[in-house]
Amino acid sequence: MKVGILGCGAIANIITNFASEGKLGVDLKFFYDRDMERAENLASQVDGTVVLNIDDLLDQVDLIIETASPQAVREIVPQILKRGKDVIIMSVGALIDTDLRKKLEKQAEKNNSNIYIPSGAIVGLDGIKAASIGKIHQVSLITRKPPKSLGISAEKETVLYEGKAKDAVLKFPMNINVAATLSIACGTEVDVKIIADPSVDRNSHEVHMMGDFGELKTTTHNMRCSINPKTSVLAAYSAIKLLKSLNENLKIGT
């Protein structure tokens, strides 16, 4: 399977490092970024090719890993699906927009392509998906990050947002990926709290869910990417695992 990357920042760097060690299980060779130097840097690690635009990328690959931005999901993912190619979406926050999500799903169905959403920076999505077979009564997410990871400075613990995930999208487009993933996985509105906390050095996510299945709580304390402290290493690992699993015959988890 030939794979290309759209957006050559922190997550793409980790994926490409892994590919350079021959451990990805797919052929990652094509790189596109609006900042050409970033694409060149990654391409050089795997003897790959920098492409100048999305059409050139689509001519070369079967699957694109979107590691760019919500705007790229809105503007470029429709082009990917239209060409019948598969896509892994990391900027999943864009899909909190139900109209966009439904439009992309319809396009994928029509063109026989697949949209993959990795579990990203949280754990427990397998159980959460299974739990949502029954009725879900309540789901909440508390995201706690060092102020720097939220792009602000704060000297004491500060609640930046409390409310529904959907309403946080304009204020925190880069920090609602987990909330969006959770909402899509369980098909329920998620209550979100975003806290800037100068006493922590990891990005943490606490999920609490109650439903017919019972109750679950998960907590993830994530190491941050050195290139982009807003992003957790686990998010990149989840994309790598998803890519590897495309070629595996034994599937585990829901």
Ligand SMILES: NC(=O)c1ccc[n+]([C@@H]2O[C@H](COP(=O)([O-])OP(=O)(O)OC[C@H]3O[C@@H](n4cnc5c(N)ncnc54)[C@H](O)[C@@H]3O)[C@@H](O)[C@H]2O)c1
């Ligand atoms: N699903 C999750 O749990 C999760 C976790 C962390 C980050 N993310 C999201 O994944 C995405 C990538 O994260 P990152 O830390 O690697 O970001 P980053 O800022 O380090 O890198 C993004 C790269 O994409 C490029 N880019 C952005 N928009 C583009 C466009 N329209 N066309 C071409 N290139 C474009 C930028 O120039 C940059 O090089 C972000 O949207 C981020 O919010 C998701």
